[in-house]
Amino acid sequence: MIPAALLAALPISLLMPIAAHAQGAGIFKDADLTLGEKLIAQSKCVECHTRKVGGDGSAIYRPAGRINTAGALRGMVEQCNTELNLQFFPEEVSAIAAVLNRDHYKFKP
Numbered sequence: 001m002i003p004a005a006l007l008a009a010l011p012i013s014l015l016m017p018i019a020a021h022a023q024g025a026g027i028f029k030d031a032d033l034t035l036g037e038k039l040i041a042q043s044k045c046v047e048c049h050t051r052k053v054g055g056d057g058s059a060i061y062r063p064a065g066r067i068n069t070a071g072a073l074r075g076m077v078e079q080c081n082t083e084l085n086l087q088f089f090p091e092e093v094s095a096i097a098a099v100l101n102r103d104h105y106k107f108k109p
C-alpha cells in the first residue's frame with residue numbers, strides 16, 4: 001500500500017522541473033526578437049538611459065549587477081513597463097528582455 005501522503009506529493013514533484021524551466025532562460029525560447037527591437041526603439045529606452053549614463057546608453061545594462069538571471073532581467077523590464085506605464089503585453093515584455101539578453105546580458109538559455 002502506498003501512503004496517501006506520498007501519492008498526493010507525486011504530481012507536484014513531477015511538475016517541479018517544468019515550472020523551474022518556465023522560470024529560467026527558457027522564457028526567451030519563443031520570444032519575437034524583431035518585435036523586441038522595434039519596441040525598444042519606439043519606447044525611448046536608449047534615449048533615457050543615455051541621459052543617465054552617457055555614451056550609447058548601454059552602460060546602464062550591468063550583467064554583473066543585481067540582475068543576474070534571465071528571470072530577473074524579464075522582471076526588470078516588467079517593472080519598467082509598470083513604472084513608465086508603457087502598457088506592454090506579457091509577450092512584448094519577453095521580447096524586449098530577450099533582445100537585451102542577446103545583446104547585453106547573455107544569460108544562458
Ligand code: HEC
Pocket residue numbers: 039040043044045046048049052060061062063065066067073076077080084086096100
Ligand atoms: C525615463 C527614463 C527611462 C526610460 C524611458 C527607460 N529606462 Fe530603463 N532605466 C532607467 C534608469 C534611471 C535605470 C537605472 C535604475 C537603477 O540603476 O536603479 C534603468 C535601468 C534599466 C535596466 C536595469 C539595468 C541593470 O542591469 O541594472 C533595464 C533592464 C532597463 N532599464 C530596461 C529598460 C527598457 C527595456 C526600457 C524601454 C522599454 C527602459 N528601460 C526605459 C531609466 C529609464
